[in-house]
Amino acid sequence: MSTPIRPHPPETRSRILDAAEVLFVEHGFEATSMRMITSRAGVNLAAVNYHFGSKDALIQEIFRRRLTELNRQRLAALDKLEAEAGGATLKPSHIVEAFFGTALALAADTEHGGHTFMRLLGRTYTEPNTFVRQFLAEEYAEVLERFLGALYRALPDVPREEILWRFHFMMGAMSYAIAGTDALQLFAGNFDDADPARLMPRLMSFLLGGLRAPLPDHAELEKQRRGGREAA
Amino acid sequence: MSTPIRPHPPETRSRILDAAEVLFVEHGFEATSMRMITSRAGVNLAAVNYHFGSKDALIQEIFRRRLTELNRQRLAALDKLEAEAGGATLKPSHIVEAFFGTALALAADTEHGGHTFMRLLGRTYTEPNTFVRQFLAEEYAEVLERFLGALYRALPDVPREEILWRFHFMMGAMSYAIAGTDALQLFAGNFDDADPARLMPRLMSFLLGGLRAPLPDHAELEKQRRGGREAA
DNA sequence: GATTCGTTCAAACGTTTGTTTGAATTGTAC
C-alpha cells in the first residue's frame, strides 16, 4: 500500500465546483447542503470551508470561473465586429448575435458543464438571493455597458429605454430557452426536439424579431418627435 | 378586557397566505422559514401546520388560489375571441394578447398582491423544486392545450414545434418583464421608468415581433415543403 | 531522518429547521 490512489492531489477544488454546479441546478442554492456537495464530490465535509471559506464564497467562485471566460468571449466578439466595421455603425443583429451567440455556444457544451452552468445562470438573474445578484451586477457591468452602448449607436432613432427593455426581454427568452427543455416537456408531453444545435437559430430568429418589432404607441410618438422613422 | 381585539376570527388563513407570498418572492421558498411567515402574519408558529398541514401544502395553496382565477380569465378571454370570430380563424396577436394580457393585468395590480404573485410565478417555471413544478404543469394543462391549439390553427404554415418554442420564449420574456425592474436596475443604474402601465404595450410589441419573425433556416425549409409562405 | 507546509479527516460545535404536542382559549349552540 505505498502508491497513493489519488492521481492529482489538488483536484479537490474543481471536483467540488463541478459537483456543486450540478446540485445547484437540480435543487437550488438553499436546498443544496454542504453534505450533498461533498459526498457527491467524494471529498471530506470540511473541504469546502477549507478551500473556499464558506458556502457563499463557493457559490461566488462557481459564477466567477465561468462568467469571466464567457464575458471575455463576448467582449472579444464585439471588438472583432467593431474592428471589421472600421468606424461604420454595426448591424443590430450582429450585436445581438455576439452577445447571445456566445452564451448559446456555452450552453451547447454538455460535456464540460457549460450547459449546466448556463441553466444556473439564467435562473439566477431573477433569484432573490441578494449577494449573488450583486455579484452578478458587478461581473456584468462592463459587458452590458459596451453592448448597450453599441445598440444605442446602432439604433439611434429608438428610445434608449425601449432598447434597455427589449434587451431585458431577450435575456428572459434566452434564459427560458436554455432552462427550457424540462419546462417544455411539462407543457407538451410529446415533445422530444431538444437538439441544442437547432436551438440557436430558433432563438436568434425570435430575438431579432422582437428587437425589430414596431415600437409601442407611446414610444412611437416620442420617436416621431425626434424625426425617426423605423425601429430597426 | 371583555371585547376581543381580533375582528374576524378565521382571517388567519389569508394573513398567512399574504405574508408567505411576499416572503417567498423576497427570499425564495427554502430561505423563507415558518417563523418568518408566522411572525410577519402575526399568528402563532403552529398556525401554518394547523391550517395547511405542511409548508409544502402552503406553497401549493398560494399558487392554487391565484392560478385558478388567472387561468379562468384566460379561458374566458379565449372563449370570447372564438365566439366573436364565429368560426373564422383567430389572429395570432389576439391569442397572444388573451394569454399574456391577462397575466400582465394581474401583474399590474399592486394593491391586492397580484404583482407579488406574478413575480413569484415567473420565477417558479424554472425553479428546481420538483413538486411545485409538477403542480404547475397540472394547473396549466388545460389552458396550454387550448391556447397552443388556437395558435396551431391560426398559423397552419408554421411547424408546431416552432410555435411551441416561441411560446416558450414568450413566457421567458414575460417572466423577466414582470420580475424585471429589480434586475434592470442592476444593469442600468439611472433607470427609473418602471411604470407598469407602459410595460404592457412594450412587452406586447416585443412578443408579437418575435412570434412573427421569419422562421429559422431549417424550419423555413420544412415549411416550404408544405407549401406555406410566411410565418405570421 | 527530521521538519515543515498544505491537505484531509472524523468528530463535534451551536443554530435553525419543520413539525408535534397538550393545555388554554375562543365562538357557537343548547
Next chain:
DNA sequence: GTACAATTCAAACAAACGTTTGAACGAATC
C-alpha cells in the same frame, strides 16, 4: 351557564444545517 368543537398558544421535538476544531496524513526541503 354548560357543553362542544374549533382555534390559538407556549413549549418542546428530533433532524439537518453551516462551520470549527485538532489530530492525522502526504509530500516535499534541508
